Amino acid sequence: MVETRPDSRMNTHIIRSLLTALARMGVSEICVAAGARNAPVIAALMESEGVKLWNFFEERSAAFFALGRILADRAPVAVLTTSGTAAAELLPAVIEAHYQGLPLVLVTADRPRRFRGSGAPQAIEQKDLFGPYAGPCLDVETGASLSWPTRTSGRPLHINLCLEEPLDTNQPGIDFLAHHGPPPPKPPKPPVFQLPALPSAVLASGLSPLEADAAAPVLARMGLPVFAEATANLWGAWPDRPDLAALLHPADDAALSGLDAAHILRLGGVPASRWWRDLENRPDIHVTNVSRLPFPGLARREHVQTLPWTALSALGKYRLPAATVSLPPADALPPPLEETLGEMAWMRALAASIPAGAQVFLGNSLPVREFNSVVPGIAPGVSFLANRGANG
Structure with a gap:
């Protein structure tokens, strides 16, 4: 029997x-x-039982892998690091999680509080540490009173765990499946609002397949032109959804250049197009954002x-009233595949090779933008995920 010291x-x-x-x-997965x-x-x-552990040599990779797992399953995932600059390596993923509204839980081991400001090793x-990109830090130390949260919110949570030496590894586990939090709260009632009766179009991006399932019948009833990014997950045929093919347009700048709208209804994330950014200088165009994110x-x-x-x-x-959409001129359309070996040709070839029901992760901003041009004609049931929170 191993003797357990007081600390x-x-x-x-x-x-x-x-x-x-x-x-x-x-949380049932920890990186x-x-x-x-x-x-x-x-x-x-x-x-412990009932928890999946993913092992990494490097903290930044661990955190971005956790984001991918959250996007795939829409459940909170934790990432666990040691102290010092190892914790700082999480910042890029924390920023991404903040702007995507993802429940990333950051558990950083630390030396006791008395070492702060001392310059001691690993202190x-x-x-x-993550400033405005995470909620209030839970700074946990022996003897300090603390009220643990029972559910995650739509933003990162930082738990800083101050451990005393000796760092004994003779530790008991728990059964994660035996501990259940409270049921999720009932969603609040929809707010009272008005939409301007102006020629309107929809810009959609950053919707999970479940969110797209909810949005599709609403869009069908409204009958407005819908400029959908790949990550809107509205393209292709999906079971139990109305057919939106007659309403959909690619959300690239070539297609958006033919849009004449006085009101934009944005669904989901912040669009990646230059056309959206140019709305900063178009206060005559009304914008209504409907999103689980608080960002306009x-x-x-x-x-x-x-x-x-x-x-x-x-x-x-x-x-x-529906906004007017003019097709882009022929010289603005991408050339046929056989006429070019450029990046757009590669994207079209990749899009054509994706099988029905696949899940595609678009790794950074350029593939995200380029896929927005080639997503029409994608196979049925293909879902797209991406790191789009910081909209790089």
């Missing part, structure tokens, strides 16, 4: 509290970048309103 018992208590809190928040300071937590996780200022996507405030996603169901009651 080790205190670590055991807060580690067990951490694991129980993660389980109650619905681990191992180090000496987080070794006791890893040991407890290895003794940086980890509390509130524009700095101007005149004629811009931002509504929560719960407003989606009320959109169908509006019968707005």
